[in-house]
Amino acid sequence: MAIYNPKSLKAEEFINDEEIRETLRYAEENKNNLPLIEEILEKARPKKAEKGYVCAGLSHREASVLLACEDPEVIEKIYKIAEEIKLAFYGNRIVIFAPLYLSNYCVNGCLYCPYHLKNKHIPRKKLTQEEVREEVIALQDMGHKRLAIEAGEDPVNNPIEYILDCIHTIYSVHHKNGDIRRVNVNIAATTVENYKKLKEAGIGTYILFQETYHKESYLRLHPTGPKHDYDYHTEAMDRAMEGGIDDVGLGVLFGLELYKYEFAGLLMHAEHLEAVHGVGPHTISVPRVKKADDIDPTEFDNGIDDETFAKITACIRLAVPYTGMIISTRETEQVRSKLLKLGISQVSGGSRTSVGGYAGYSADERPHDTEQFDVSDQRSLDEVVRWLMESGHIPSFCTACYREGRTGDRFMALCKSGQILNCCHPNALMTLAEYLKDYASEKTQEVGYKMIEEELKKIPREKTREITIEHLKDIKESNKRDFYF
Numbered sequence: 311m312a313i314y315n316p317k318s319l320k321a322e323e324f325i326n327d328e329e330i331r332e333t334l335r336y337a338e339e340n341k342n343n344l345p346l347i348e349e350i351l352e353k354a355r356p357k358k359a360e361k362g363y364v365c366a367g368l369s370h371r372e373a374s375v376l377l378a379c380e381d382p383e384v385i386e387k388i389y390k391i392a393e394e395i396k397l398a399f400y401g402n403r404i405v406i407f408a409p410l411y412l413s414n415y416c417v418n419g420c421l422y423c424p425y426h427l428k429n430k431h432i433p434r435k436k437l438t439q440e441e442v443r444e445e446v447i448a449l450q451d452m453g454h455k456r457l458a459i460e461a462g463e464d465p466v467n468n469p470i471e472y473i474l475d476c477i478h479t480i481y482s483v484h485h486k487n488g489d490i491r492r493v494n495v496n497i498a499a500t501t502v503e504n505y506k507k508l509k510e511a512g513i514g515t516y517i518l519f520q521e522t523y524h525k526e527s528y529l530r531l532h533p534t535g536p537k538h539d540y541d542y543h544t545e546a547m548d549r550a551m552e553g554g555i556d557d558v559g560l561g562v563l564f565g566l567e568l569y570k571y572e573f574a575g576l577l578m579h580a581e582h583l584e585a586v587h588g589v590g591p592h593t594i595s596v597p598r599v600k601k602a603d604d605i606d607p608t609e610f611d612n613g614i615d616d617e618t619f620a621k622i623t624a625c626i627r628l629a630v631p632y633t634g635m636i637i638s639t640r641e642t643e644q645v646r647s648k649l650l651k652l653g654i655s656q657v658s659g660g661s662r663t664s665v666g667g668y669a670g671y672s673a674d675e676r677p678h679d680t681e682q683f684d685v686s687d688q689r690s691l692d693e694v695v696r697w698l699m700e701s702g703h704i705p706s707f708c709t710a711c712y713r714e715g716r717t718g719d720r721f722m723a724l725c726k727s728g729q730i731l732n733c734c735h736p737n738a739l740m741t742l743a744e745y746l747k748d749y750a751s752e753k754t755q756e757v758g759y760k761m762i763e764e765e766l767k768k769i770p771r772e773k774t775r776e777i778t779i780e781h782l783k784d785i786k787e788s789n790k791r792d793f794y795f
């Protein structure tokens with residue numbers, strides 16, 4: 311039997327089934343142990359440091375106890391601490407991105423995804439480089455600066471060279487004042503060699519959802535294709551890091567397996583990356599199974615309600631305070647509103663989840679034929695930006711860290727010392743100003759400029775504030791763009 315070892319490079323040792331089961335037993339036994347729970351909550355609370363705040367985070371066992379606890383007062387405390395952590399490290403900023411689907415050709419048999427090989431009624435499509443250009447122009451015209459590219463696994467139709475060409479095309483398009491400044495990549499598990507190539511192409515974060523950490527379920531849900539190999543998939547982030555990619559993004563698809571199991575597995579994966587590479591995941595995504603062509607989410611009997619989903623999000627926030635958390639347009643405006651307070655730091659906006667879903671369509675038109683899942687939040691980017699501001703959040707299009715080489719452990723070191731706060735806030739305001747000037751509706755501009763005025767006062771260092779004001783003036787009065795700290 312495999313023995314739990316977070317430092318091991320073998321999937322069954324760092325995501326160890328016995329350790330997860332033991333964790334769930336421990337959590338169940340202690341879910342009403344209030345003295346222990348108070349101790350865990352105290353550990354999770356952000357503490358004032360010389361510069362900003364520090365947070366200890368929680369182990370998978372500690373966080374699992376909180377997740378198991380059903381006491382409404384404790385849950386309220388968890389939510390409150392999640393909000394405190396969110397404010398301490400991310401302030402009221404929310405980073406915005408959009409997905410770009412390149413190809414839905416896929417040789418895998420994932421039971422929960424409409425792109426699975428056996429789905430014969432979905433049209434298959436792969437963007438040409440000219441079509442990638444058109445999509446990027448449409449995304450730039452919406453105001454996006456940060457993309458997550460998505461493609462099925464298909465060595466013939468979507469080889470790594472195709473992905474690299476697309477990345478190159480995306481970075482090369484500069485339409486009007488538009489610019490895609492960070493391309494995150496969500497493609498299938500691959501080799502160290504290919505990760506090196508992605509790194510050289512200048513990608514931001516490499517994102518790969520585990521889908522489920524439960525090996526038996528994983529094998530059943532991925533009956534055919536290369537993705538069937540649980541170990542190869544689970545060890546992908548180690549290969550990505552070996553290939554030089556510093557920022558990796560984890561995620562599970564909630565609804566496939568029992569959420570408490572997934573939660574413990576996810577945190578053990580984060581602990582493993584920290585133990586082996588000295589840096590935890592850059593982001594964690596929390597998608598839930600959604601309806602799509604050939605997919606009925608009720609067929610998966612582990613669906614979770616909105617309350618449980620909120621609790622999971624808050625507990626992740628307590629466990630890994632320095633990791634960005636992403637919520638997509640899979641979720642409704644209501645759910646997104648609630649989760650923003652509990653630790654989410656990135657949202658997508660104006661998203662299309664079909665191949666070629668942006669170019670040639672107006673804000674309220676969306677093609678459904680090649681959609682990967684139903685988009686619940688169908689608002690335009692302008693509406694999402696205004697909604698964020700009206701609920702007190704600064705929409706940020708910032709991509710500064712990755713371009714300044716602040717990735718991996720350098721990013722984490724800055725983040726942990728509270729220094730990142732000196733950059734994020736002014737960068738958020740300057741990129742928001744670019745958005746307002748170049749792409750926003752009048753109504754959104756009005757809300758936005760007022761917000762910038764108010765938020766400027768919060769920049770603590772006078773010099774930084776002065777420079778920011780200078781740059782804001784440049785953005786408003788000229789076509790000078792792309793200022794950052």
Ligand code: SF4
Nearest residue numbers: 416418420423426462
């Ligand atoms: S989840 Fe990914 S690998 Fe699986 S069928 Fe869909 S596109 Fe292919």
Ligand code: SF4
Nearest residue numbers: 708709710711733734
């Ligand atoms: S300065 Fe860095 S951490 Fe802050 S918003 Fe920009 S990219 Fe993110």
